Amino acid sequence: MLTRRTILLASIAAGVSMQNQTARAKPSQPSTPVNFDVPAGACDCHTHIHADPAKFPFYSGRVYTPEQASPEEMSALHKALHIERVVIVTPSVYGPDNSATLFGIKARGPTARGVAVIDDKTSESDLDALQQAGFRGVRLNLATGGISDPNVGRTRFTAAVERMKTRGWHVQLYTTLPMISAIKDLVAASPVPAVFDHFGGAQAALGVDQPGFSDLLELVKSGKAYVKISGAYRASKLAPDYPDVVPLAKALISANPDRIVWGTDWPHPDSVTPPGHKVTDVTPLYQIDDGRIFNQLPVWAPDSAIRKKILVDNPARLYEF
Numbered sequence: 001m002l003t004r005r006t007i008l009l010a011s012i013a014a015g016v017s018m019q020n021q022t023a024r025a026k027p028s029q030p031s032t033p034v035n036f037d038v039p040a041g042a043c044d045c046h047t048h049i050h051a052d053p054a055k056f057p058f059y060s061g062r063v064y065t066p067e068q069a070s071p072e073e074m075s076a077l078h079k080a081l082h083i084e085r086v087v088i089v090t091p092s093v094y095g096p097d098n099s100a101t102l103f104g105i106k107a108r109g110p111t112a113r114g115v116a117v118i119d120d121k122t123s124e125s126d127l128d129a130l131q132q133a134g135f136r137g138v139r140l141n142l143a144t145g146g147i148s149d150p151n152v153g154r155t156r157f158t159a160a161v162e163r164m165k166t167r168g169w170h171v172q173l174y175t176t177l178p179m180i181s182a183i184k185d186l187v188a189a190s191p192v193p194a195v196f197d198h199f200g201g202a203q204a205a206l207g208v209d210q211p212g213f214s215d216l217l218e219l220v221k222s223g224k225a226y227v228k229i230s231g232a233y234r235a236s237k238l239a240p241d242y243p244d245v246v247p248l249a250k251a252l253i254s255a256n257p258d259r260i261v262w263g264t265d266w267p268h269p270d271s272v273t274p275p276g277h278k279v280t281d282v283t284p285l286y287q288i289d290d291g292r293i294f295n296q297l298p299v300w301a302p303d304s305a306i307r308k309k310i311l312v313d314n315p316a317r318l319y320e321f
Contacts, residue, residue, distance in 0.1 A: 025067065025284055025285065025287070026073065027067070027069040027073050027077075027266065027267035027268070027285055028266075028267070028268060028285070028286070028287045028288050028289065028290065029073070029076060029077055029080060029290075030077065030080045030081060030289060030290045030291030030292075030294070031289050031291060031292075032289050032291035032292040032295065033080075033291060034080075034081055034082055034291055034294055034295060035295050035298075036295065036297070036298045036307075037304070038081070038082040038083065038311065039304075039307065039308045039311055039312050040084065040312070041084055041085060041311075041312045041316065041321070042082065042083050042084055042085065042311040042312055043083065043084070043085035043086065043087065043261070043262075043311060043312065043315035043316075043319070043321070044077075044078060044081070044083045044085070044086050044087070044262070044263050044264050044266070045087045045228055045230065045261040045262060045263040045315050045318075045319070046087060046089055046197065046198075046228050046230040046231070046263025046264065046265050047074060047086055047087065047088050047089065047104075047263065047264060047265070047266045047267075048069065048088065048089055048090075048091045048101075048266070048267060048269065049069060049070070049071060049074065049088055049100050049101060049103060049104035050066045050067065050068050050069040050091070050093070050100070050267065050269070051068065051070070051099075051100040051103055051104075052068060053068075056094070056097075056099050056100040056103065058093050058094065059092075059093055059094050059095030059096075059097065060095075061095060062092060062093040062094075062095070062279060063092070063144060063145065063271065063272075063273065063279060064093065064269070064270070064271050064272060064273045064279060064283050065093065065273075065279060065280055065281060065282050065283060066091070066093060066267075066269040066270075066282070066283060066285060067267075067282055067283075067284060067285045069266070069267035069285070071103070071104045071107035071108060072107075073267070074086065074104065074108075074266065074267075075107075075108070077264070077266055077290060080290075080291065081264075081290060081291065081294055084111055085111045085112070085113075085315065085321055086108055086111065086112050086113075087112070087113045087114070087115060087263070087315070087319055088101045088104045088105055088108075088112060088113070088114050088115070089101070089114070089115040089139055089172070090114070090115065090116055090117040090139065091141075091269065092117070092141045092144045092145065092271070093269075094117070095117065095119075096117050096118050096119040096121070096122060097117075098114070098116045098117065098130060098135070101114045101115075101116070101135075102114065102130075102133055105133060105134050105135075106133075111321075112134060113134050113135070113136050113319040113320070113321065114130070114133065114134050114135040114136070115135065115136070115137040115138065115139050115172050116130050116135045116137070116138050116139070117138065117139050117141070118138050118163075127163075127167065131167065131169075135169075136169055136170065136318070136319045136320055137164075137169045137170040137171065137172050137195065137319075138160055138163075138164060138169060138171055138172065139171075139172040139173070139174065140153075140156050140157065140160060140171065140172070140173045140174070140175070141174045142156070142173065142174060142175040142176075142179060143174045143175050143176060143197075143201060144174065144271045147175075147179075148176065148178065148179065150178075150179065150182035150183070153175065153179045153182055153183055154182065154183055154186060157171065157173070157183050157186055157187075157194075158186060161186070161190050161191065161192055164192045165191045165192055168192065169192060170192055170193040170194065170195050170226070170318060171190070171192060171193075171194050171195070172194075172195040172196075172197065173194060173195070173196055173197065174197040174198065174201075175196070175197075175200075175201055176201040176212075177200060177201050177202055177210065177211065177212025177213060177215070177216060178211070178212055179201075180196065180200055180201070180212055180215055180216050180219070181211070181212045181215045184215045184218075184219060187219050187224050187225055188219065188222065188224050190224065193224065193225065193226055193318070194219070194224065194225045194226070195225070195226040195227075195228065195261075195318070196216065196225060196226070196227045196228065197228050197230065197231070198228060198230050198231040198234050198235065198265065199227065199228075199229060199230075199231075199232075199234075199235045199245070199248050199249070199252070200212075200213075200216040200227055202216070202235055202248050203235060203236075204232075204235045204236035204238070204242065204244035204245045204247075204248055205236070205237070205244060207244075207247060207248075208247050208248060208251050213248070213251075216252075217251060217252065217255045218255075220252060220255040220256045220259045220260070221255040221256050222256075223256060223258070223259060225259065226259045226260065226261055226314070226318060227252050227259065227260055227261075228261050228262070228263050229249050229252060229253075229260055229261070229262050229263075229297075229300065229310070230261075230262060230263030230264065230265050231263070231265035232245045232293055232296065233268075233286065233288055233293070234265070235248065240289060240292050240293075241292065241293075241296060242293070242296065245296070245300075246296075246299060246300060249296075249300035249301075250300060250301075253300060253301050253306065253310070257301075257306045257309050257310065258309060258313075258314060259314070260309070260310050260314060261310060261314050261315050261318065262297060262310050262311055264288075264290045264293070264294075265288075266288075266290060267285050268285050268286035268287070268288045269283075269285055269286070270283050270284065270285065270286055271283075297310070297311075
């Protein structure tokens, strides 16, 4: 006889089974309304698409496996935030395969640009095709792979600049402040801009005097580097408003408001496979209220003219909208 308890236990078991197979939490959507006027042409400069792995297989050398995040879900996010433009960045889980990012760009149309991941096998004709499709930069993801050797960072940055200098693309880096200090001279001499993700890897708890932050500020002030004031939750543990990020954001903006861009880092992947799990196990996305974090921008930049630079003018110049 089916009792209420048996049905309940069966439902729980089925739910666990489904979760382990196909039923996953959806990427977060804003639950807090935007509380300031977002200028026309505003751009989210850091997002990712995690497409259906049956159609867009993950890279075998990845260090984690994310949940899916579709172009339609991204569009819903931007509608809620009053954001018109987007930059889609190829995440490390695809290696040098930019197909999922291209899929996202095509879905979004002329309001989208891309940042690619390439390797030695990426030909100039491949880059030509990517440029035609809307890509405007290449990304070196040193942080996710745990690359901290300055010699590796210098070699990879130099090689990327060499390939980008005739094309005019920028080189985007997800890395740490010690690495930024190690490549500071190369960035200063680079014929193309460097773009540093997520506050340059600064940790909010350590404040503006932490080692390497002054080097980042100097590069921004000189105009040689852009910084994405994105992924505040990666710099701070003080959710949901991350107040200790304020001094970092204000220092970067004050250094040179013409070299700051903003981004959500949606769909907020957790790039660390939990202990006891395999790399091929799906790691849940962080559930972040992007509306609440977006409302911190007027705290970081109270002047609406500065916010227009960050949201509209700087992205238009950097990504050629």
